[in-house]
Amino acid sequence: MRARRLSLAGIPTAVATLATFVVAPAAPAAAAAKVSISFMEAMSSGTQKTALSALTSEFEKANPGITVQLVAEPDYGTLLQKEEAAVAAGNPPTMGQAYENWAATFAASKAIVPLGGYVSGKHGVSGAAQKQIWPSVWKDLYLPDGKIWMWPFNKSDYVVYYNSDMLAKNHVSVPTTWAQWVADGAKLTTGADWAESIDTGTLSAPANGTYVYLSMVRAYGGTWTNNQKPTLDTPAAVSALSMLQSMVKKGYVKIGTNYPGQTALGAGRSAFDISTVAGYPYVVDAVGKKFTLEVAAVPSGPAGQANALEGTNVVMFSKATRAERSAAWSFMKWLSEPKQTAYWAEETGYLPVTKAALPLMAGYDATHPYQKIAAEELQYATPSPPFSWWTEAVGQVGTALQAALVNGEAPAQALAAAQQKAMAALH
């Protein structure tokens, strides 16, 4: 077994090299011989699960030559482990969901193949269609080597969910800037109520709060990375964290785990919950009919608006045969087409990856204004940096947040420590 493992080693390299020359499938997938592909994903519950199954069977109906086996994992942590184990065993799925930093790690180990050849190939995506894809989403498909390695799938970003009754009662309007958010916090924190609950995340598990803070850093003019290195202790980062820290100290913001924002907002105790648009069904459930729930864009800072791009892309693993790859490519491309991505968005709350889907969603957006707000926010959304070391860097951000917000350490000091550890993880 061990021998086999080692002897396999050369194969992915060869396959990966080969893959760069593969331009496109010779014939439309439908006409090809029967081919079966597998898709490892984490859309294991609720409407995410049902919508993906529905789309998959529709695709199979339209492409009788292809069968798609969905392999659902309960969460992203398990998904990652499963993908790693499968790659390590030399038996990966055909395609899988992946975050940018996973893709970077997979690519560095030659476990996935670049998709550029497919995108520009005979059955690729036309220039016009490419332009319709949101620029931030498009940019997110590349790794630092300048090649396309991923294809967009379930994208989301952050919005502010708020209790408009509570705001009205306290004569507060929706904050459009972070400074206003702080001022509102003071007015809203009365008696048993407060402004917002956030989850800082931990070293091994970043949370919504980690990325909300990172959006704040961008809004204050800071960066996450520069010149392929982490920049966690910029002056902007220090001011954003100092602001958060004072909010926590004054009791405007509380720290919790397991979607604390949803909980506190749903209970009618806190006014805001800044979390991803994909959490919309859960927020609606938590709120029920207790008060009027509304949605707004994430506040801006001195340097303008900033948001974080969430959700995953799909990657193609390098063990697949040529026929499997072309089938996988037609599936991932099909999923991203306007009609399908619109259906996906309406069912799950994720965002359509292409602007071309918006006209199809006009009716839905009229009744669900949050979708439009979130989709428009995409232009300000920064994708997760596509470096394998980002996993540890963002973990250090979570650690710095805990140090400053839970332990009361000085923000500059906490961030300097995080930066130092993130730099140490570069190699």
Place this chain on the structure above:
Amino acid sequence: MAARLAVALRVGARWRRALPRRPGSTLAVVLIGALFAFPFYWVITTSFDTSSEVYSFPPRFFPGGDAGNYARAWGEAPWVHYFLNTVLIAGCTVVLVLATSLLAGFALGVMRYRGREICFVLVLMILMVPQVVLIIPDYIVLDDIHWLNTYWAQIVPWGASVFGIFLLRQFFQSLPEELIEAAELDGASQLRFLWKVAAPLAWPAIITIGLYVFIGSWDSFLWPFIMTSSASVQPIEVGLATFLGTNGTDWTGLSAAVVFTSLPVMVVFMLSQRRLVEGAFAGTGAVKG
């Protein structure tokens, strides 16, 4: 020893005839019961709340009347199928563990040969390997023997238990010499002696091992997720995990599912409590050697 075991068993039956108790101890018993049961009671309360009622303060201490969570949770996954899978996997694991433990326990507890002690120490050391790190190597092994996504992958790797071997070895060590002599006079073979004499005497230990292994299998979390991928062979944890979404937690659905997945086991335990506890009672024979 057999006589002593029988006595222990009867003493087990006799604890019913308790000594006079102080009122303080009854109060303590009630308190302990409340402490352990309350989280569970609270799960039941939550399971009858609507999603928005969960987030109310102060929390409600009495169950509401909304059975909708049960309907929704029940529709979320093929529970009966998952449940049967779990029972099948846990049951087969227990049987396999008992078989391997009886044989190895016999070899380490009854047989006499050079190297026996070393063998035993080596087996004990296996208990100490941290499992987390074995997941990927084991995945590779299971892939090589084409067992991924099968029942086998969930049964065989757990089919030998150091705990089981240890307990039975202790038990077999204390088998009275007279029994062995009698068996030799009868000309019984080793296997026959193990099956007809030693194993029946060890049933209390067997019950303890069975309970421990069954629960371990019932509880396994990462393993089935990594080693299997289709619902046809997956256990109940897979169903429970569907409530832990990536964008929120469905507390009410989860609570309802916890209730109806734990209920069958509770009922079984309630019906077998006397047997089980009395079995474990005599299990001390095994522990004390």
Place this chain on the structure above:
Amino acid sequence: MSTVVQAAPAPPRAAPSWSSQRRARSRPASFIRSGRYAPVYLAPALLIFLVFIVGPSIFVLFISFFDWNLLNASMSHFVGGANYVDLVSSSQFWQAVVVSVYFVGVTVTASVFFGLGIALLLSGAGLLRRVVRLAVLTPYFTPVVATSIVWIWIFNPQFGLLDSVLHIAGLPTENWLESATWALPAVIAYTLWHNLGFTVIIFLAGLATVSQELREAARCDGAGRLREVWHVVLPQLSQVTLFVAVITTIDSLKAFTQFYTMTQGGPLGHTTTLGYLLYEDNFVFYKTGPSAAIAVVLFVVIVAFTLVQLRLARRRGT
């Protein structure tokens, strides 16, 4: 009943303790005791261990000397003892050692102490005790992944059961799972709630063989309840206690799921045990070589722990 009482205090046979005592009376001629087929009897268990534990463990030992690329083995290279050197010089590792010792120490002590205490209270007749025994054992049957999530809810600082109760009682409340001080005790509380039932059953089992005669005699002598437990019950339970201690030590050194669901190692590594650190390095940060080194160290630690316990027990017991 009288026969029972008469028979029960039969002198306990010279109990061969954990450290197996070789029997003087074993006869070399015995064919039941013959070790001729021992390999055959051991084979099934050993085969399973070999394939799924020993083999993979040797592999782990092997890669602990490499900068190992999990996803593509050909890209790995040998680094000698560097992973171990890095490990012992990292503060994260030593913090994890402290957290592990804390978790194991408290969990084991509490399991023995409460397990025995509760067993003493619950051994007896009556519907009440039967119901409470059921209540104590039930958590043990619930899947950790599901009920640990329920406990997160209990520990919720604003809406959880615990803080509500404290609030009503006028006591200070706490953000349990986000507190450097309280996060680990919170996980321990859950662990005890879940696992204590098994310990109690084992102790109940042990109590049944404690001589009732001696207990009654002690009582006639006017010994208080505590003294009776201390002087009569405990000495007879030493093997059971040792058994519980070893099993809970090993279980708690391996504990993982509740950390994964409840705290993810936070806040600031205050619940990062060696087991969790191992997971983090291996699966989150792809540091396969260093995590293998942790596994090797963890193995050595568990072996040492167990040996010390057995040594102590031997000194006390025989």
